[in-house]
Amino acid sequence: MKILHNISQLVVSQSNPKEALRGANLGNLEVITNATMLFDKTVVFIGTDDEVRKYILDNDILVTDTINANDKCVIPGFVDSHTHIVFGGDRANEFGQRLKGATYQEIAVAGGGIAHTVKKTRLATFDELYQNASKLLENAIRYGTTTIEIKSGYGLNFEGEIKQLEVIKELQKNYPLEIVSTFMGAHDFPAEFKSNPDKYVDLICNEMLPYVAENKLAEYCDAFIDEGYFTIAQTEKIFETALQYGFKLKLHADELVNKAATEFACRIGTISVDHLLMISEHGIDSLSSSATIGTLLPATAYFIRMPYAPARQLIESNCAIAIASDCNPGSSFTESMQTVLSLSAMNMRMTAEECLNAATMNAAFALDRQNKSGSITVGKRADFLILDSSNYLDLFYHFGINHVAQTWIAGNMYSSYDA
Ligand code: NIG
Ligand code: FE
Numbered sequence: 001m002k003i004l005h006n007i008s009q010l011v012v013s014q015s016n017p018k019e020a021l022r023g024a025n026l027g028n029l030e031v032i033t034n035a036t037m038l039f040d041k042t043v044v045f046i047g048t049d050d051e052v053r054k055y056i057l058d059n060d061i062l063v064t065d066t067i068n069a070n071d072k073c074v075i076p077g078f079v080d081s082h083t084h085i086v087f088g089g090d091r092a093n094e095f096g097q098r099l100k101g102a103t104y105q106e107i108a109v110a111g112g113g114i115a116h117t118v119k120k121t122r123l124a125t126f127d128e129l130y131q132n133a134s135k136l137l138e139n140a141i142r143y144g145t146t147t148i149e150i151k152s153g154y155g156l157n158f159e160g161e162i163k164q165l166e167v168i169k170e171l172q173k174n175y176p177l178e179i180v181s182t183f184m185g186a187h188d189f190p191a192e193f194k195s196n197p198d199k200y201v202d203l204i205c206n207e208m209l210p211y212v213a214e215n216k217l218a219e220y221c222d223a224f225i226d227e228g229y230f231t232i233a234q235t236e237k238i239f240e241t242a243l244q245y246g247f248k249l250k251l252h253a254d255e256l257v258n259k260a261a262t263e264f265a266c267r268i269g270t271i272s273v274d275h276l277l278m279i280s281e282h283g284i285d286s287l288s289s290s291a292t293i294g295t296l297l298p299a300t301a302y303f304i305r306m307p308y309a310p311a312r313q314l315i316e317s318n319c320a321i322a323i324a325s326d327c328n329p330g331s332s333f334t335e336s337m338q339t340v341l342s343l344s345a346m347n348m349r350m351t352a353e354e355c356l357n358a359a360t361m362n363a364a365f366a367l368d369r370q371n372k373s374g375s376i377t378v379g380k381r382a383d384f385l386i387l388d389s390s391n392y393l394d395l396f397y398h399f400g401i402n403h404v405a406q407t408w409i410a411g412n413m414y415s416s417y418d419a
Pocket of ligand 1: 113114117224252255300326328329330331332
């Protein structure tokens with residue numbers, strides 16, 4: 001058993017909420033000052049130094065390591081519930097074009113965008129994809145991510161999608177953080193099916209989903225409803241098949257154009273509905289009366305220069321919201337959840353407390369991991385970050401640097417840096 005003592009602020013998030021946090025409750029962040037924590041793979045006890053010492057004596061516990069937090073702040077590891085970090089090539093040149101004024105959609109229509117990454121991902125070997133993703137994953141961990149969701153969606157044919165999912169599986173084997181795998185064959189239509197998109201929907205339903213399910217390559221199925229991408233009818237067909245195979249659902253919705261996709265997600269009961277840059281009043285009403293989590297991806301709005309999702313209105317309308325990175329080579333190339341916190345606070349006007357809960361507890365709900373992660377709570381996995389600061393507000397106040405001195409996953413320190 002290990003002891004971490006001399007913690008200036010132990011940020012719990014919220015211990016064991018029955019449901020995702022909504023409305024004013026999103027801003028309730030539990031913080032214990034001058035705390036000591038006892039843990040092995042999971043959190044065993046939290047209290048004052050005296051309380052922990054008494055617990056150790058009473059329960060005859062052998063302490064193997066005593067770690068001094070040096071009066072620094074400890075927060076839950078971030079749960080990044082939406083990423084696309086397995087891909088080939090890069091889009092730096094396209095980004096250069098965008099800096100000269102081209103829009104994300106113009107580039108996509110001209111054959112760049114997702115199509116470019118699909119070409120490169122199909123050409124890449126398993127090892128190339130693995131090495132590229134490992135590097136991003138290690139950065140994510142250094143910046144505080146301890147649970148991550150990763151999607152396929154750059155193969156868009158049987159071999160390519162399975163290759164990506166196998167890479168995710170290999171990452172799951174080799175890294176200590178929890179990786180949640182999502183099949184997203186419905187990310188875009190591949191060039192060879194552009195003139196017959198329904199045939200591609202059939203391929204997803206009849207060949208990809210059955211294979212992915214049988215080989216347990218993904219827990220979630222996701223799709224992209226937008227102008228020029230999947231329609232609600234096509235997505236409904238895919239999701240009905242996915243549900244029959246036991247997948248949980250996520251949806252990319254109302255990102256570029258409003259297609260009433262949020263309303264559809266709430267009706268079909270996806271665990272999360274993501275993006276929401278263009279969500280309508282009606283979409284907000286649907287979300288607020290459903291259990292679906294709205295996952296906001298502010299780094300995407302920033303990176304493609306779109307208006308941000310209306311976070312304040314969503315919170316005030318009692319929607320449950322999470323925040324995530326959307327890390328991908330085209331619309332949001334960052335694996336830093338600290339950047340996401342900063343953008344959420346400054347550009348979506350969320351409070352520090354709302355941001356922290358949205359990036360931990362509510363993000364765990366968005367992955368159906370609320371009983372295992374998302375807060376520093378007795379019985380949950382000991383996933384936490386020791387910051388190089390004694391005040392969690394420094395995450396927002398002192399921006400653009402890495403505040404994570406140590407990332408701990410399941411009770412073990414992953415990497416250490418000089419604070
Ligand atoms: O979540 N919206 C669709 N998919 C990604 C972008 C993928 C890309 O540009 O490569 C997203 O923003
Ligand atoms: Fe995405």
